[in-house]
Amino acid sequence: MRPRKPASHRATPLQTPPFPLPFTTVDVVIFTVRDDALEVLLVQRAESPGEPFPGRWALPGGFVHLELDSTLLACARRKLKEKTGVVSPYLEQLGSWGSATRDPRGWSATHVYFALIPTDRVTLAGGANSADVAWFRIDALPRHPGLGFDHGEILEAALERLRSKVEYTSLPAFMLCQPFTLPQLQRCYEVILGRAVDKSAFRTRMLAAEFLEEAGFVEGDSNRPAMGYRLRDAKTPVVFPRTFSPRGSE
Amino acid sequence: MRPRKPASHRATPLQTPPFPLPFTTVDVVIFTVRDDALEVLLVQRAESPGEPFPGRWALPGGFVHLELDSTLLACARRKLKEKTGVVSPYLEQLGSWGSATRDPRGWSATHVYFALIPTDRVTLAGGANSADVAWFRIDALPRHPGLGFDHGEILEAALERLRSKVEYTSLPAFMLCQPFTLPQLQRCYEVILGRAVDKSAFRTRMLAAEFLEEAGFVEGDSNRPAMGYRLRDAKTPVVFPRTFSPRGSE
DNA sequence: TTAATAGTGTCTATGAGACAGTATCAA
DNA sequence: TTGATACTGTCTCATAGACACTATTAA
Numbered sequence: 001m002r003p004r005k006p007a008s009h010r011a012t013p014l015q016t017p018p019f020p021l022p023f024t025t026v027d028v029v030i031f032t033v034r035d036d037a038l039e040v041l042l043v044q045r046a047e048s049p050g051e052p053f054p055g056r057w058a059l060p061g062g063f064v065h066l067e068l069d070s071t072l073l074a075c076a077r078r079k080l081k082e083k084t085g086v087v088s089p090y091l092e093q094l095g096s097w098g099s100a101t102r103d104p105r106g107w108s109a110t111h112v113y114f115a116l117i118p119t120d121r122v123t124l125a126g127g128a129n130s131a132d133v134a135w136f137r138i139d140a141l142p143r144h145p146g147l148g149f150d151h152g153e154i155l156e157a158a159l160e161r162l163r164s165k166v167e168y169t170s171l172p173a174f175m176l177c178q179p180f181t182l183p184q185l186q187r188c189y190e191v192i193l194g195r196a197v198d199k200s201a202f203r204t205r206m207l208a209a210e211f212l213e214e215a216g217f218v219e220g221d222s223n224r225p226a227m228g229y230r231l232r233d234a235k236t237p238v239v240f241p242r243t244f245s246p247r248g249s250e
Numbered sequence: 251m252r253p254r255k256p257a258s259h260r261a262t263p264l265q266t267p268p269f270p271l272p273f274t275t276v277d278v279v280i281f282t283v284r285d286d287a288l289e290v291l292l293v294q295r296a297e298s299p300g301e302p303f304p305g306r307w308a309l310p311g312g313f314v315h316l317e318l319d320s321t322l323l324a325c326a327r328r329k330l331k332e333k334t335g336v337v338s339p340y341l342e343q344l345g346s347w348g349s350a351t352r353d354p355r356g357w358s359a360t361h362v363y364f365a366l367i368p369t370d371r372v373t374l375a376g377g378a379n380s381a382d383v384a385w386f387r388i389d390a391l392p393r394h395p396g397l398g399f400d401h402g403e404i405l406e407a408a409l410e411r412l413r414s415k416v417e418y419t420s421l422p423a424f425m426l427c428q429p430f431t432l433p434q435l436q437r438c439y440e441v442i443l444g445r446a447v448d449k450s451a452f453r454t455r456m457l458a459a460e461f462l463e464e465a466g467f468v469e470g471d472s473n474r475p476a477m478g479y480r481l482r483d484a485k486t487p488v489v490f491p492r493t494f495s496p497r498g499s500e
Numbered sequence: 501t502t503a504a505t506a507g508t509g510t511c512t513a514t515g516a517g518a519c520a521g522t523a524t525c526a527a
Numbered sequence: 528t529t530g531a532t533a534c535t536g537t538c539t540c541a542t543a544g545a546c547a548c549t550a551t552t553a554a
Contacts, residue, residue: 204542222505474526474534491515
C-alpha cells in the first residue's frame, strides 16, 4: 500500500502514478446445470487485429471501468448482466491471477468470480466485442487451441472449488429454478460430483439443514408428483456440519 | 479482458492504455502462534505527508512492481521476505478487495495472501517506509482508530478463513517449529479455535492422516518426553475427511 | 394392473466425544 | 514417592451409507 518513491513526498493524491500499473480485469465463471450436464458460459473473442487470442473462446470479463464500477464485485455483476441478463445470482469470489505474461498486451491481473444460475432465466446476449456467447458442457470443452489467456487454468480452479464445496454446502440449489423437487436437487448434486448419491441420506441431510421451505406439490419429471421447495435464503448457501464439531452443536 | 475502445483497433500491444487503471497492490496477512496466542504481523505506516493513514498500523504490503514481480504470488513472497526474512512458508491466496474508496489516493485493488509461519524463524525488519514492524495478539489488536485502509475487514476475513480451515485441515502444523510434539500441535489447534479438543480423538485423527513422520523423542514442555514429528510435506496441508464421502474411500 | 418414481424405515459400521486408566519422566 | 504430562483403551452415541420397503401417480 506504499508507493515506491524514495524520499520525495507529494501532498496531493496521485493522479498519474510515477510507476507503471498492471492492467486490471474481472472475469466471471458462470456455471449452470442443464440436461443433466454441468455447463459453463464462454464468449468468443473478436477477430480484430490487435486483440489477444482472436477467435478463441474465453471466460466473459473485461477491464475494470473506474467510472462505472465502484467495486470489484459491482464490476463482476455488470459483466454478468451484460452477458446473461441475470441480475442477482449466487456470486462468489474465486481468486485472482496476475503475471507479466498472461496477457500479451502486458502485465495484467484479473479478479475472478464464479456465479451459479438456473438456465431458464438466461437470455444470452452477444456484445459489441464478443462475436458469440454460448454454453459449453464441461465434459466437451473446446480443445485445440483451448481457451484464451490462462482461462483454462482458471476454469479448472473454478471446477475444483465448485466440486469441493458441493460436498458440504447447498450450492447446487442455486442452479435450479424454484420451486424444485428433492430428486431434481439430488440429480444436480450427482451431475456435478459425477457420482451417485444415496437417496435416503440425501433427503435426510437436506431437510435437516432447514434451508428449504415447502412450496406445494409439483409435477416433476415422473408420474408421481413430488414436493416442491423454495430456498429460504436465495443468496447464502448452507454449510453442512463438518468434522471436529462438538457433539451438541447442530 | 477486452479494452473498452469502440471501433479503432491497434495492431501493437498497448503500452499506455487509453483508459485509467486502478492501483494494484499485494497485502499479506501473516499469522503465527506464540505463547499460546494467535498473532498477526502489522506494520506501522509512515508519518510522511501525502501518505495515507500515517502512523496507523496496517497489513504489510505494497504496490506490485512490474519489473521485480513476475507474478502476484512472487510479489507476496517478496513482501513476506522483506518483513520477516522468511523465505518459503505456507502461503495461500485469500482473495482480493477493490473499490474506488478504499485508498484515498484513488481506485485501488489489492490481492491478499495469508501466510503461516513458526515464530522462531523470524527476524523482523523495519523497512524504508515502515516505521515499525510488530506482532499483535489477535485478542488485543490496536483499537482507535484501528487498522489503515480496509485492513480491519481483510484481517477479519483472514481469521474467518483460518479458523474455518483449521476445523478440517492440518494448517496449524505450519505454525510450529519442527520437530513438534502432538500435545504442542493440539495446543496450537486449541489456541486458534478458542476451545478445547479431546486428546484421544485428536491423536487418532492426526496419526490416521499420515502427514507426520516420527523424528525421535523430544524434551517437550513437560517431564515426560514426547514423540517429535516432522511434516512429510512442508507445503501442502492435509484435508481431513468430510461428509458425503463414500464409505470405502479413506 | 403395471411401470415408474417419490418417499420412508431399518440395519450396520464408522468415527468421534467422553473419560478413565496406564506409562514414563523430573524432582 | 509424588506430581505432571504423554499416551492408550473402552464405552457410547450420532450419523451416514446401504438397501429394502411402502406410497402415489399416469397410462
